[in-house]
Amino acid sequence: MLLEIRNIRVHYDKIEAVKGVSLQLGKGEIVTLIGANGAGKTSILKAISGLVRPSAGEILYDGADITRRSPSDIVARGISHVPEGRRMFKLMSVQDNLRLGAYLIRDSKVIAEGLAWVYEHFPILKQKCNQLAGQLSGGQQQMVAIGRAMMARPRVILMDEPSLGLAPIIVDEIAAIITTLKQSGLSIVLVEQNAHLALKLADRGFVLETGSVTLSGKSADLLGNPEVIRAYLGA
Ligand code: ATP
Numbered sequence: 001m002l003l004e005i006r007n008i009r010v011h012y013d014k015i016e017a018v019k020g021v022s023l024q025l026g027k028g029e030i031v032t033l034i035g036a037n038g039a040g041k042t043s044i045l046k047a048i049s050g051l052v053r054p055s056a057g058e059i060l061y062d063g064a065d066i067t068r069r070s071p072s073d074i075v076a077r078g079i080s081h082v083p084e085g086r087r088m089f090k091l092m093s094v095q096d097n098l099r100l101g102a103y104l105i106r107d108s109k110v111i112a113e114g115l116a117w118v119y120e121h122f123p124i125l126k127q128k129c130n131q132l133a134g135q136l137s138g139g140q141q142q143m144v145a146i147g148r149a150m151m152a153r154p155r156v157i158l159m160d161e162p163s164l165g166l167a168p169i170i171v172d173e174i175a176a177i178i179t180t181l182k183q184s185g186l187s188i189v190l191v192e193q194n195a196h197l198a199l200k201l202a203d204r205g206f207v208l209e210t211g212s213v214t215l216s217g218k219s220a221d222l223l224g225n226p227e228v229i230r231a232y233l234g235a
Contacts, residue, residue, distance in 0.1 A: 001060075002027045002187050003048070003079075003156055008057030010043045017043045019211035020057070025156065025187050030178070032190040032198040032219070034232055035208035041191040042084060044208075045158045048189070049081040050074045061156070076104050080149035084160040084191075086141045090134025094125055097133045097144050101151030110153070118147035121180065139170035146177060157181060160191045175201060195232035199223045207232070 003025040010018035018040040025031050033041045046052040048059055050071035059067045066074055075081075080101070089097055098118055102111045119126035122143045128136060133144055142162055149157055162178070163171045171194070178201050181188060192198035199205050199219040207215040207228065215228065222228045 001025065002062060003189070004060040005044070005048065006058045006060070008044070008047055008054040008059065010040070010047055010052055011055045017211055018047065018054070021206075021208070021211070021213055022057075023206055023213070023216070025189055026203075027155075027187055028182065028185055029204070030182055030188045030190055030202040032192060032202035032205045033208055034192060034195040034198050034205060037193075038210075039208040040211040041208055042160055045081060045160055045189065045191055048074075048158055049079060051081070072104060075152050075154075078153070078155035080152045080154035080157050082145045082149045082157060082159045082162065084164065086138075086145040088133040088136075088141050088144060091132060093130050094133050094136065094144055095129040098125075098147050098151055101148035104152065111151070114151040114153065118150060121177070122147055137170075138166050139173060142166065142170075142174055143177070146174075146181075150181075154186065156187045156189070158189045158191075161193060162190070163192060163194045163197055171197065195228070196223075196234075199228075 001024040005021060005023045007020045007022050008018055009016060009020055021044060033044060035041055043052060047054045050069055054067060058065055061077060098115060102114055105111055124140060125143055125147060162174050175197060190198055190202060199222055202219045205219050205222045206213050
């Protein structure tokens with residue numbers, strides 16, 4: 001497994017947001033975490049990327065224990081985070097936002113290759129590269145957020161609610177982008193409220209309820225699971 005989370009717990013003071021969660025991500029795989037608001041999905045992503053420190057458990061990446069590494073060390077090792085809400089620097093240009101994703105890369109040729117990759121996959125961002133990021137639509141801002149993560153040359157992408165607040169037609173575009181990332185060999189942990197979309201894209205899924213995994217398995221099986229259908233697929 002490329003990424004393995006073993007029994008992690010996350011506390012915010014006395015609140016235990018993640019109560020002993022284990023999951024694994026294989027190379028080239030998409031794994032999704034689904035669950036209601038507050039189930040602990042974002043906290044798990046933040047624990048992987050070093051933004052919160054788990055109170056127990058281990059996170060192994062590519063054979064190394066990264067549980068207590070700094071966020072920049074974790075990015076440098078190949079794990080990039082696309083945060084919930086895109087987190088643009090709205091008063092900076094699209095291109096400057098993208099360049100921020102490469103802040104650990106010194107080689108200007110590598111940065112230029114990264115920008116070329118982003119502009120090839122998101123032609124609209126090339127057209128708008130000098131505009132302020134805050135002037136873009138929600139879907140375009142999501143593309144900047146994904147492009148910015150790609151600028152760090154990751155092997156793993158952690159994606160938090162990429163479809164949030166986007167019109168259905170734009171959600172389809174973002175779904176196609178996620179599929180392209182997988183086809184290019186990336187491994188992805190996808191957090192989504194839109195369980196149907198997430199399970200269509202992912203190979204495997206984990207259902208989270210109040211900080212614990214209550215169900216997991218192949219996406220196709222979860223899509224047909226009556227409990228998942230009742231609680232998350234709105235049937
Ligand atoms: P959402 O979709 O709303 O982001 P989530 O499944 O990602 O939900 P988390 O954001 O991980 O859930 O939150 C899990 C629990 O931890 C919630 O009860 C939340 O209120 C709490 N929590 C999250 N961040 C903090 C924080 N910085 N301080 C205190 N409590 C927090």
